[in-house]
Amino acid sequence: MMFPNLSKLAQICLTLPHSNAEAKCIFSIIELTDFSSSEAFSDMLTELYEAFTELKQHEEIENKYIMHILKRKLEGEALKKLLIHLHAHSHIADILNQINKTNKKLRSGRYMDMQQKGTKLNAKLHSFYNDYVPHMIEEEQVLQPMLLKYVSPGELKNIKNVVLQLHKSQKLEEKILDLEIEKEDSKVFDLPIELLIKVFSYLGPKDLCHCSQVAKLWKSVAVDGRLWEVLHPIRWAKGDWRFSSVSSSDENNCDCSPNYKLQTFNEYESFKYSNDYESYSVENDDENDEQFKKEVKILNGISCYLLPHVGSSVKCLVLECSKAITNGLLFRILTQCKNLQYFDVSQTIISDLGLMGLFKSGCQELRHFDVSGCKNITDKTLVKLSASIGKTKRCCGSLCQEKVVPVECFNTRLSPKKNQSRQLQTLRLSGCYKITDVGLRALAKYGGLPTLRHLDLSGCINLTTEGITLLVQTCLELEEFFYCDNLSDVDCQIQSQGCQNNGCANRVCCRTISARSSFDFLG
Numbered sequence: 001m002m003f004p005n006l007s008k009l010a011q012i013c014l015t016l017p018h019s020n021a022e023a024k025c026i027f028s029i030i031e032l033t034d035f036s037s038s039e040a041f042s043d044m045l046t047e048l049y050e051a052f053t054e055l056k057q058h059e060e061i062e063n064k065y066i067m068h069i070l071k072r073k074l075e076g077e078a079l080k081k082l083l084i085h086l087h088a089h090s091h092i093a094d095i096l097n098q099i100n101k102t103n104k105k106l107r108s109g110r111y112m113d114m115q116q117k118g119t120k121l122n123a124k125l126h127s128f129y130n131d132y133v134p135h136m137i138e139e140e141q142v143l144q145p146m147l148l149k150y151v152s153p154g155e156l157k158n159i160k161n162v163v164l165q166l167h168k169s170q171k172l173e174e175k176i177l178d179l180e181i182e183k184e185d186s187k188v189f190d191l192p193i194e195l196l197i198k199v200f201s202y203l204g205p206k207d208l209c210h211c212s213q214v215a216k217l218w219k220s221v222a223v224d225g226r227l228w229e230v231l232h233p234i235r236w237a238k239g240d241w242r243f244s245s246v247s248s249s250d251e252n253n254c255d256c257s258p259n260y261k262l263q264t265f266n267e268y269e270s271f272k273y274s275n276d277y278e279s280y281s282v283e284n285d286d287e288n289d290e291q292f293k294k295e296v297k298i299l300n301g302i303s304c305y306l307l308p309h310v311g312s313s314v315k316c317l318v319l320e321c322s323k324a325i326t327n328g329l330l331f332r333i334l335t336q337c338k339n340l341q342y343f344d345v346s347q348t349i350i351s352d353l354g355l356m357g358l359f360k361s362g363c364q365e366l367r368h369f370d371v372s373g374c375k376n377i378t379d380k381t382l383v384k385l386s387a388s389i390g391k392t393k394r395c396c397g398s399l400c401q402e403k404v405v406p407v408e409c410f411n412t413r414l415s416p417k418k419n420q421s422r423q424l425q426t427l428r429l430s431g432c433y434k435i436t437d438v439g440l441r442a443l444a445k446y447g448g449l450p451t452l453r454h455l456d457l458s459g460c461i462n463l464t465t466e467g468i469t470l471l472v473q474t475c476l477e478l479e480e481f482f483y484c485d486n487l488s489d490v491d492c493q494i495q496s497q498g499c500q501n502n503g504c505a506n507r508v509c510c511r512t513i514s515a516r517s518s519f520d521f522l523g
Contacts, residue, residue, distance in 0.1 A: 035115040038106060044118075045103045049096065056092045061163060062143075069159065070146055095128060189217055196221045203227075204241040223306070225313025233302055234322045237294040288323070295324035303332045311336030320346045320370070327354035334358040344370040346428065351376035352384075359388040367423050372430040372456065382439030390421030391446035424449050430458040430482070437467025448474020457483040458499045 034040040098121065105112055147156060191199075200208060200221055205228075212222035230243045299322075307314070314337045319325050325348050334340075334357030343358065343366065351374075358366075366389055371377050427449070429435060440463065443449060452475040457463060465487050472478065484499050 033118065035118050038114070041114045041118070042103065042106060045099050045106070048121075049099050049103070052092055052096050052099070056096065059092060066143070066147075066159065066163070069155070070143075070150065091128060091132070095124065098124065189215070193221060197224055197226060200224075200227055204243065205236060206241040223309040225310045228306065228310040229313055230316040230318075231302065231314055232318050233298050234295060234319060237291065237298050292323050295322060299324060299329055299333070303329060303336070307333065307336040312338055315339060315365075316342040318342070318344045319348065320344045322348050325350060325354075327351060330354035331357035335360055338362075339365050341365050342368040344368070345374065346370045347373040349376065350374055352378055352380040355381050356384065359384040362390075363388045364390045364421055365423065368426040369424060370426070370428040371432060372428045374432060375434070377429070377432040378434045379436055379439035379442070382435060383442040386442040386445055389424055422447060422449060423451055425451055426454040427452060428454070428456045429460055430456045431460075433459055433461050435460055436462045437464055437470075440467040440471040444471045444474050450474065450476045453477050454480040455482070456480075460484065463487070 033044040102112075102117055102121070106114075147159075151159070196218075200211065203211065208222045208227060212219040232240075232242070232244060235242070235244075317333070317337055317340055319330070322345075325345065327350055330345065330350050331354050334355070337358075338361045340358065340363060345355075350371075355371075355377075363385075369385065371381070427443075448471065455472070455475065455478060457468065461484060463483070468483055468487065472481070482499060
């Protein structure tokens with residue numbers, strides 16, 4: 001099929017209402033009006049209203065239909081160039097509003113100087129056209145070539161037919177294609193907010209994002225913090241779109257390896273929001289490359305668009321085995337999640353700097369902290385963690401009684417108050433070989449970790465018996481305890497269950513042959 005007049009089709013799509021406006025000779029309408037006659041003045045207002053209503057419809061068609069089609073086909077600089085010309089029709093609406101007010105006053109029978117009103121309206125129209133006509137010319141010069149370049153002949157012909165049909169329509173908003181318009185008379189919009197939240201709670205993250213694009217009401221419900229208490233970005237990048245509070249890192253022997261090819265800023269660099277992915281490249285591994293790109297897209301989307309709405313409601317964040325997480329991105333995410341209770345960033349390349357976002361606003365609600373396999377973690381993280389989770393207040397229970405007690409009560413063991421501020425229950429530092437007794441002593445300060453039930457120090461080869469004993473003695477509820485098999489005589493009420501890294505190729509262990517190469521970075 002041949003389409004010989006493509007440029008003519010493109011002209012019809014864009015310039016039809018422009019030429020119509022010129023043909024109506026709006027200024028001549030005012031000049032030929034007899035301002036001594038209220039009937040003639042009313043007819044003038046009616047003609048002006050019709051002319052500007054058509055222009056307004058054209059703006060709506062252009063923005064919601066033609067621009068919508070072009071945006072789907074453009075990217076990069078071409079898209080930026082297009083968006084410059086995406087404009088509102090508020091300037092036309094102002095004139096329509098002025099015409100309506102004048103017409104209403106005229107019909108009310110109140111006295112009005114029609115000559116003066118006509119003069120003011122004429123001046124306003126001249127001001128409008130001085131701004132709008134150059135815009136129309138520029139618009140035709142930019143958008144028309146884009147339509148010819150990026151839209152197929154068949155699509156262009158279809159656009160022409162739709163534009164002509166829409167300009168004849170009296171109900172423009174109901175006929176614009178590819179737009180999801182909120183219908184106020186729909187029964188679903190009459191549901192109470194709490195009921196909508198209950199319905200949305202059965203949806204996954206992907207479906208919630210789709211719902212947020214349906215209508216403003218649904219968007220406000222879809223980003224309700226109660227629906228986003230648990231975030232599993234890496235799982236979602238793999239196509240598993242579920243919310244769940246359980247982390248797969250409960251299995252200690254993780255078979256994934258951190259992405260050390262990805263460069264991230266170090267302690268000598270700042271926390272600027274730069275692109276951490278510029279130096280990354282994947283060699284002969286299309287599957288990993290695709291997974292990496294998905295993670296980058298989801299993590300950036302969560303950081304920029306989701307967390308500003310729901311960050312304070314997020315309680316669980318699991319980033320285990322992420323190939324794309326960097327210090328800069330992690331810092332941005334954590335600074336928006338101020339009430340985290342469960343945090344897992346195991347088997348990644350993050351260091352102390354990325355975790356500073358977690359400690360920036362304090363983390364007194366934190367119960368689960370897992371940095372297993374993060375070989376860049378040092379004592380700085382433990383010092384900051386100890387300072388951020390609060391201080392456990394201690395007292396002698398006997399002294400809380402009103403009556404005087406014997407001096408012997410001072411020999412009784414001090415116990416934490418019931419309403420203590422430190423609530424950490426799980427601490428996993430497996431494979432963090434750089435931590436030393438300095439970090440453990442910091443954790444033992446401020447009352448220690450009285451609620452800690454799980455402590456994993458497997459592969460922490462620079463710890464000593466004295467440092468471990470100092471910390472463990474503050475852990476009054478400890479149930480599961482792991483540390484290097486080479487250490488002995490740790491004074492603890494619970495027996496150690498040994499090192500969990502024995503046989504794990506991706507975490508440091510002094511007894512694993514395959515891991516001995518890891519000691520190369522110690523020298």
